[in-house]
Amino acid sequence: MLVVQKFGGSSVADTDRIKRVAQRIIETRNAGNDVVVVVSAMGDTTDDLIALARQVTDDPPPREMDMLLSTGEQVSIALVAMALIAAGCPAVSLTGAQAGIYTNGIYAKARIVRVEATRVKQALREGKVVVVAGFQGVDGAQEINTLGRGGSDTTAVALAAALRADLCEIYTDVEGVFTADPRVVPDARQLTEISFDEMLELASLGAVVLHPRAVELGKLYNVPLVVRSSFNNKPGTLIREVSDVEKPAVVSGIAHDSNVAKIGLFDVLDQPGIAATIFSALAAEHIDVDMIVQGAMRDGRNDIAFTVKRNDLRKALDVIATIKDKVGAKGYTFDEDLAKVSIVGAGMVSHPGVAAKMFDALARAGINIEMISTSEIKVSCIIRAERVADAVRVLHAAFNLSQNG
Numbered sequence: 001m002l003v004v005q006k007f008g009g010s011s012v013a014d015t016d017r018i019k020r021v022a023q024r025i026i027e028t029r030n031a032g033n034d035v036v037v038v039v040s041a042m043g044d045t046t047d048d049l050i051a052l053a054r055q056v057t058d059d060p061p062p063r064e065m066d067m068l069l070s071t072g073e074q075v076s077i078a079l080v081a082m083a084l085i086a087a088g089c090p091a092v093s094l095t096g097a098q099a100g101i102y103t104n105g106i107y108a109k110a111r112i113v114r115v116e117a118t119r120v121k122q123a124l125r126e127g128k129v130v131v132v133a134g135f136q137g138v139d140g141a142q143e144i145n146t147l148g149r150g151g152s153d154t155t156a157v158a159l160a161a162a163l164r165a166d167l168c169e170i171y172t173d174v175e176g177v178f179t180a181d182p183r184v185v186p187d188a189r190q191l192t193e194i195s196f197d198e199m200l201e202l203a204s205l206g207a208v209v210l211h212p213r214a215v216e217l218g219k220l221y222n223v224p225l226v227v228r229s230s231f232n233n234k235p236g237t238l239i240r241e242v243s244d245v246e247k248p249a250v251v252s253g254i255a256h257d258s259n260v261a262k263i264g265l266f267d268v269l270d271q272p273g274i275a276a277t278i279f280s281a282l283a284a285e286h287i288d289v290d291m292i293v294q295g296a297m298r299d300g301r302n303d304i305a306f307t308v309k310r311n312d313l314r315k316a317l318d319v320i321a322t323i324k325d326k327v328g329a330k331g332y333t334f335d336e337d338l339a340k341v342s343i344v345g346a347g348m349v350s351h352p353g354v355a356a357k358m359f360d361a362l363a364r365a366g367i368n369i370e371m372i373s374t375s376e377i378k379v380s381c382i383i384r385a386e387r388v389a390d391a392v393r394v395l396h397a398a399f400n401l402s403q404n405g
């Protein structure tokens with residue numbers, strides 16, 4: 001078998017852990033497998049590097065930021081390869097560029113467009129364990145791009161797809177995917193398996209245990225994906241395509257995202273092209289817009305509010321300042337202390353009343369809902385950031401998720 005194993009920051013946080021990771025890799029190899037390893041930066045290295053940049057400037061150029069952040073993973077690949085070699089296992093470390101991970105040139109949130117795995121395959125043929133830096137790639141101009149926070153998962157799945165690996169294991173600091181973040185809900189239940197679609201929804205809605213793009217690629221290329229702990233040998237959670245004969249859970253999990261800001265524009269003109277102008281301008285700056293609410297029209301004028309990631313707020317406000325006159329807005333506001341809490345479940349579509357139950361549970365806890373968005377498989381509410389942990393716990397209890405589903 002060919003196995004891709006990805007180890008997150010906490011799994012390689014110090015040199016003892018790196019040695020333990022090396023032992024696990026060697027066990028996998030001794031069991032007769034070829035192993036490709038993807039690693040993240042050690043512990044909080046990425047956060048520390050961001051803080052370092054902020055000490056130099058408030059507005060680091062995106063290119064230099066990616067140059068800086070990509071160094072974190074370069075430290076860990078070298079140390080993991082050294083630990084393997086010291087334990088008698090042939091190994092070689094490769095940066096994203098050396099491993100043939102090609103990206104689309106968007107700094108800080110690049111997408112992998114192509115994997116040219118010839119060098120990885122060659123090293124495997126030479127009997128080596130290949131240790132690849134996660135979270136980074138290189139664009140057509142040889143510039144280093146990073147994939148967005150949590151992006152090492154995506155490197156692992158993209159490599160697994162390109163190599164047609166038999167399995168991609170994501171080793172982290174929890175035992176698998178739970179019905180909610182186990183750090184927020186202590187009695188969250190671990191799922192033995194979950195469908196790609198539900199996992200994609202949870203990840204996109206803020207469950208950081210997997211990077212959304214990793215789940216998307218897993219589904220697209222049918223990569224068997226397992227999330228498990230690097231601290232024990234428990235089997236973890238299998239993410240897979242579910243056959244439609246099975247009855248999906250009404251609500252299978254709660255996700256939350258504390259990285260939310262809202263911008264509201266007042267009294268924009270009510271005519272064709274206004275929304276297009278606003279959201280094209282934001283898209284041109286690669287700002288992801290999440291929820292959009294347009295209020296009822298009065299006197300030929302509308303209010304439009306939308307949410308973005310908090311770390312995109314500054315950029316988004318700059319964009320709005322440049323187009324506000326063009327759309328006839330009389331003013332705009334922003335709010336950066338928001339969060340999103342969501343219920344996810346493939347069975348929701350056939351169960352009316354699920355959203356009402358969510359709103360009722362939040363109301364009973366005195367949590368005000370500022371915006372709502374729904375799809376067949378989820379309901380999301382924007383609330384004050386300071387209530388998000390309460391909201392997750394209240395919803396987890398309301399939908400009885402601690403009980404076996």
Ligand code: ADP
Pocket residue numbers: 007008009010011040150171172173174176177178179180181182183202206207208209210253
């Ligand atoms: P790594 O550094 O290994 O990539 P991350 O911090 O990115 O680790 O992801 C693991 C974390 O994801 C866990 O520590 C947990 O707090 C969080 N998490 C959020 N939602 C979930 C969930 N539904 N199931 C499991 N973990 C979750």
Ligand code: ASP
Pocket residue numbers: 008009040041046047072134135148149150151152153
């Ligand atoms: N080191 C990067 C981060 O902290 C990538 C990752 O860990 O997946 O976001």
Ligand code: MG
Pocket residue numbers: 008150151153208209210211
């Ligand atoms: Mg992660």
